Amino acid sequence: MNILKVDRLRFSYGEVEVLKGIDLSIERNMVLGIIGANGSGKTTFLKNISGYLTPVSGTVSVLGKNIRDYSIKERARYIGYVPQDGVYDFEFTCYDIVMMGRMPYIKRFQSETKQDRDIVKECMKATNTWHFKERSIRHLSGGERQRVYIARALAQRPKILLMDEPVSHLDIRYQIEILSLVRDLASEGLLVIVVLHDINLASEFCDEILIMKEGQMVACGSPAKVLTRDNIMSAFSVDARIIESPVSKKPYVIPYLSIR
Numbered sequence: 001m002n003i004l005k006v007d008r009l010r011f012s013y014g015e016v017e018v019l020k021g022i023d024l025s026i027e028r029n030m031v032l033g034i035i036g037a038n039g040s041g042k043t044t045f046l047k048n049i050s051g052y053l054t055p056v057s058g059t060v061s062v063l064g065k066n067i068r069d070y071s072i073k074e075r076a077r078y079i080g081y082v083p084q085d086g087v088y089d090f091e092f093t094c095y096d097i098v099m100m101g102r103m104p105y106i107k108r109f110q111s112e113t114k115q116d117r118d119i120v121k122e123c124m125k126a127t128n129t130w131h132f133k134e135r136s137i138r139h140l141s142g143g144e145r146q147r148v149y150i151a152r153a154l155a156q157r158p159k160i161l162l163m164d165e166p167v168s169h170l171d172i173r174y175q176i177e178i179l180s181l182v183r184d185l186a187s188e189g190l191l192v193i194v195v196l197h198d199i200n201l202a203s204e205f206c207d208e209i210l211i212m213k214e215g216q217m218v219a220c221g222s223p224a225k226v227l228t229r230d231n232i233m234s235a236f237s238v239d240a241r242i243i244e245s246p247v248s249k250k251p252y253v254i255p256y257l258s259i260r
């Protein structure tokens with residue numbers, strides 16, 4: 001059975017069509033990277049998969065059932081979402097933020113159990129945020145906050161984890177640490193869909209890459225298959241040379257810079 005199936009998905013903000021008929025079937029757990037130019041529709045696509053936005057036409061199915069037929073609580077048990085960094089007005093501690101990830105499992109008028117507390121601790125340790133547990137989310141750097149939000153999504157114990165540019169605020173060590181964690185999660189049985197701006201990080205860490213352009217899919221497949229000069233030109237209007245990374249043997253994209 002497909003873990004995720006997207007069928008002729010179309011979405012518009014008002015009159016402006018942003019997703020123009022996307023098809024995607026995923027049958028195994030993996031890390032799927034989404035790359036594409038600014039405004040190509042990557043975030044909008046993730047929000048349609050999560051059920052936050054409703055398509056104009058077409059469907060998104062998770063484990064054989066239309067996402068719209070799940071209750072909000074059920075959806076949160078299947079899909080975790082790590083948003084782009086935003087503005088935080090509330091004085092929640094990091095521990096409370098991660099505990100929010102357990103809400104889909106806590107019954108009304110009940111408080112969290114030892115199991116919930118154990119899962120929160122485990123997820124905070126995995127993302128190296130446990131030492132922030134008493135700190136306010138507002139008093140963290142963008143990268144530290146991002147790791148707390150990843151911990152919250154993991155605490156949902158989802159089947160699909162959607163991540164929107166999760167490493168854009170992180171220094172290189174944490175980029176590698178978080179993407180390595182993401183790889184481990186995928187091999188332990190999670191489908192991770194991650195929007196990345198860094199094509200070479202996508203090449204390094206993703207099993208497959210989906211390239212978007214103007215609300216459509218340019219290509220989808222292994223990094224070796226889709227990271228071609230033609231596809232990079234088509235999606236980003238940039239010429240590039242593709243070499244093999246001497247370390248990982250994955251494609252390494254070097255954009256041509258016009259040097260004056």
Ligand SMILES: Nc1ncnc2c1ncn2[C@@H]1O[C@H](COP(=O)(O)OP(=O)(O)OP(=O)(O)O)[C@@H](O)[C@H]1O
Pocket residue numbers: 013018036037038039040041042043044045
């Ligand atoms: N809430 C909104 N209302 C109207 N238009 C929107 C809204 N959100 C996004 N858009 C528009 O939809 C298009 C796709 O936006 P989206 O954020 O999905 O692109 P993206 O590929 O994630 O971009 P980026 O790489 O810059 O994050 C853009 O033209 C954007 O201006």
